[in-house]
Amino acid sequence: MIISSKTIDGRPHRCHLCKSDVSVLHLQADGDTPCPNCGEVQAFGEDMITTVREIDSDGIESLLKIEDAEFPRKLLLDFSRVNTINSGTISNLVKLQKAQDARTGKVVFCKVEPIVCEVFQLMHLDTVFKICGDEAEGMSLLV
Numbered sequence: 429m430i431i432s433s434k435t436i437d438g439r440p441h442r443c444h445l446c447k448s449d450v451s452v453l454h455l456q457a458d459g460d461t462p463c464p465n466c467g468e469v470q471a472f473g474e475d476m477i478t479t480v481r482e483i484d485s486d487g488i489e490s491l492l493k494i495e496d497a498e499f500p501r502k503l504l505l506d507f508s509r510v511n512t513i514n515s516g517t518i519s520n521l522v523k524l525q526k527a528q529d530a531r532t533g534k535v536v537f538c539k540v541e542p543i544v545c546e547v548f549q550l551m552h553l554d555t556v557f558k559i560c561g562d563e564a565e566g567m568s569l570l571v
């Protein structure tokens with residue numbers, strides 16, 4: 429799974445301590461995302477959109493471990509590489525959605541393959557998840 433953060437106007441996320449660019453955040457097992465330069469744990473501001481690519485069940489599981497205060501409020505999940513989806517992943521996605529709702533965050537799914545979309549529809553999850561077309565549309569829904 430690949431996680432990256434940038435501001436809404438496209439600038440990369442900068443560490444608030446050393447000001448170095450942190451375009452790819454290294455999510456650790458404990459849920460912290462330290463700056464690769466100075467090690468300062470990063471907080472995600474309201475103006476930040478975090479994109480998650482190459483989604484897998486373990487990746488979603490590690491996202492769920494991030495503490496509320498640290499959690500990116502605007503989350504874009506890119507499903508372009510996801511061709512099958514199992515119940516474990518679906519259950520983690522529902523947990524993620526509920527957690528985002530509880531902390532008044534947003535999560536948008538983009539580039540969902542038709543076969544995966546069909547699964548969401550069959551489970552009536554298309555009304556729970558916000559599913560859109562491409563990344564640009566997803567970004568616009570998160571602004």
Ligand SMILES: [Zn+2]
Nearest residue numbers: 443446463466
């Ligand atoms: Zn730093």
